[in-house]
């Protein structure tokens with residue numbers, strides 16, 4: 001069977017590979033604990049599920065959701081209210097908001113809507129792997145911009161070579177950042193808008209962790225920066241704040257031309273989001289904000305436990321203040337992969353090697369806090385035992 005050339009450039013998707021590895025070990029009877037994937041285990045709040053069920057019985061919702069192809073107007077209006085309340089950002093539901101089947105599809109459609117074959121698209125290294133895949137599938141040329149601990153994991157825009165910036169037509173960014181947990185500053189966002197204007201670069205600011213914050217970190221949207229709507233869109237999602245990863249609901253907000261272009265891609269691809277999911281999303285945004293506070297408390301306790309365990313085995317670092325991930329420096333003298341393999345072979349714990357996110361991820365692993373408390377406690381006990389009782 002012929003398979004399209006565009007797929008041969010795309011590396012296997014990290015989490016699919018990890019899932020296979022975990023499934024194989026479990027089939028052999030190993031009690032594997034995975035701290036690798038960012039997928040909350042606690043249920044979606046019941047009232048959100050109730051709203052899905054209630055609206056699913058209405059036959060009007062069984063038809064194609066295409067009469068409002070940008071997503072139901074009532075969903076977009078609720079997103080506008082949410083952005084106003086949470087971020088002080090004003091959006092016009094008529095042309096500055098588009099419903100998405102999760103922010104991941106938004107990344108892909110952003111490329112199809114904006115990028116011509118051969119255009120350079122900037123992305124961070126380390127970075128969310130789906131950006132590279134989307135760029136390649138759309139015929140673009142990814143260019144990695146390093147994000148390093150010494151710069152608080154923010155790109156140094158002035159270090160991007162001018163010839164590359166001139167050829168770039170798009171840029172993916174994501175703060176609070178997966179994988180590092182770093183948060184953007186308002187100054188950085190202002191600089192980003194100026195940089196994007198100077199070089200005509202459309203920014204795709206992927207912000208699904210905008211609500212998952214610790215230690216007094218304020219909520220930040222790219223759209224808070226003056227002029228942001230002139231140069232880009234922000235993607236957001238209900239996956240992480242409301243434990244709705246499987247529901248597939250998100251939104252693109254910002255530049256009206258880009259929203260219209262992404263909408264055109266979607267009209268010709270997926271015909272929209274099942275209405276009951278949008279009704280459930282409206283309910284989540286309207287009624288369940290306190291659930292986010294609850295989950296932040298849960299993640300906060302897990303974060304403390306992991307940090308305390310790492311300290312006991314000699315790993316110290318100042319954790320960034322966003323996301324439910326910890327970006328952990330590996331012990332001296334080991335590579336990311338060596339540490340990952342040792343954890344898996346000796347303790348049956350899976351973490352994500354930093355190099356899975358790019359070459360600048362060397363020296364780190366990513367630990368996700370989206371595991372039940374008792375499993376995390378067990379994982380930490382195993383790690384402590386392995387690294388305090390063995391000689392090396």
Ligand SMILES: Cc1ncc(COP(=O)(O)O)c(C=O)c1O
Pocket residue numbers: 038101102103104105128174178206208236237238239245249250
């Ligand atoms: C940076 C980033 N963007 C997008 C996504 C996908 O989010 P969604 O479930 O809304 O598609 C993830 C999920 O892990 C992510 O980490």
